[in-house]
Amino acid sequence: MIVAAQLDRSIIESIVRQIVSAQSGLSANKAAAPASAAAKPNLVVSISARHCHLTDEHVEILFGPGAKLIPEKPLYQDGFYAAEQTVMVVGPRRRMLPTVRVLGPTRKASQVELAFTDAISLGIDAPVRHSGNIKGTPGCVLVGPKGVVELTEGVIRAARHVHMNNRDAESYGVKNGDFMKLRVESPQSTVVFEDLLVRADGTSKLEVHIDTDEGNACYLDGATKVELLKQSADCKCKH
C-alpha cells in the first residue's frame, strides 16, 4: 500500500487523498473473479474533498473578465486538474465554506460536490447524485475575488463510482453502468461500500472516487487492503 503525497500540508485542505493498491495486493484479491486471466491493473482509491466545477462564464464572473482556470496539480485522470482558484460557497443561512477548490477543465454547467458533513454544516440538504445529473438539486452562492454567482441548482453529494477503461471492465467481468462493491480493510474500521457505479470508457484509468465522509468512515489512510468486487460476487469478507 502506498499513500500518495498530499497536495497540501493540511489534510482537510487537500484536494485528493489516495490509496494505491500495488499489483501484489490486488493479486491476493480472490473475490473479484476476473473473466480473463489477464493481469489486473493497479486499483487506485481516491478521496475527493469538496470541490466545484465551473462554466467558462462563471469563471469570468468570479475571477474577472477574460479569466481562465489555471492548472495547479494534475489529477489522476489524464486531462483533469485542480486549479489554483478557489471559491467561497455560501449556504442559505449565510453559513459558508471559505475555500472550495475549483477543478478543471470547465464544464457546461457549474456544480458543487460536498460530503454530507460539509452540506450539513452549510445547511444544505444535498442529494446523492452522479456527476452532471443536477436537475432539481439545491443551489448556493459562489463568491470569488471579482464577483458572485448564484447557482439555482448544482449542489450534490457525488455518488460513489469507479472509473475504468473497457479492458479493465472486461477483466472484472463488468460493463459500463453496472454496480460493484469496494471493500476497504483497515484497523477496526473495515467497510464494504456497495452501489459503486462503473463508468467505463476507452481511456480512463482504474480509479474509485469516494468522498471525505466515506474515506474517513473506512479509515482509508490506514487501509491494509482494498478490493474491487462484483456486486454479485460471493462475499469473501472474512467468511
Added chain:
Amino acid sequence: MIVAAQLDRSIIESIVRQIVSAQSGLSANKAAAPASAAAKPNLVVSISARHCHLTDEHVEILFGPGAKLIPEKPLYQDGFYAAEQTVMVVGPRRRMLPTVRVLGPTRKASQVELAFTDAISLGIDAPVRHSGNIKGTPGCVLVGPKGVVELTEGVIRAARHVHMNNRDAESYGVKNGDFMKLRVESPQSTVVFEDLLVRADGTSKLEVHIDTDEGNACYLDGATKVELLKQSADCKCKH
C-alpha cells in the same frame, strides 16, 4: 423505519441521530440467523456526534467549584444523558471546536470522542479506540466558562460497537467481545460496516453506535433497512 426526533434544530449540533428498525423491518432480515426462535428486539442505530466525558474534578475546574453535570436529554441507554454543559476543544495548532457536548454521568477519566473529520479539522491524529482505552492517545485542551483543563491523553475516534443484553446476544448467536457487521441499505449509499464489537451485559438495550463520518457515509438518515449480521454469516448483501 422511523427517524427519531432530532435534539436540536441543526443536525450538526445534535448529540445523537437515530434510526430505529421496527420489528417488521427486522423480521425481514434473513441474514442474522438467530440461534433461537425468540422474537428479535428492535435494532436502534445511533450516530454519536462529537462529545466528551469528564471526571468530577474536571467538571469543577471547567464549570466552577461545586459544579455538577446537569442532565438535559436522556440517551437511549438507561442512566446516560446529554448534559446542558458544553466545552470548547482546542487542538495543538489553536484550531478549535467551540461547543462539544458533555455526556453524563461523570467517569474516572476524561475522554473526547471525535469523528475523523473533526479530528482532522483540529489537527489531531486521533486513533481508533474503544471507549475507556485511552492510554497513549493524543491530548487536547478543554476550555469551560470557569477554567481550562489540559488533557495529556484521551482524544479518540470511538470504534464502532453494538450494545446489547445477554438475551439479545443469545438471539443473534454471539457473545460479549465478538464482532458483528452492520449493513445499512440506503439510496445509492449502502454500506456494510465490519469490525462491530459486541458489548453485551445484563441490562443494555440493543443499540449500534457509529460516528458522524460513518453515519454520513451510509446516508443513515435515508436508510430503508438496517441489519445486524454475524461477522461469520453468509453474506446476503444482494447476492
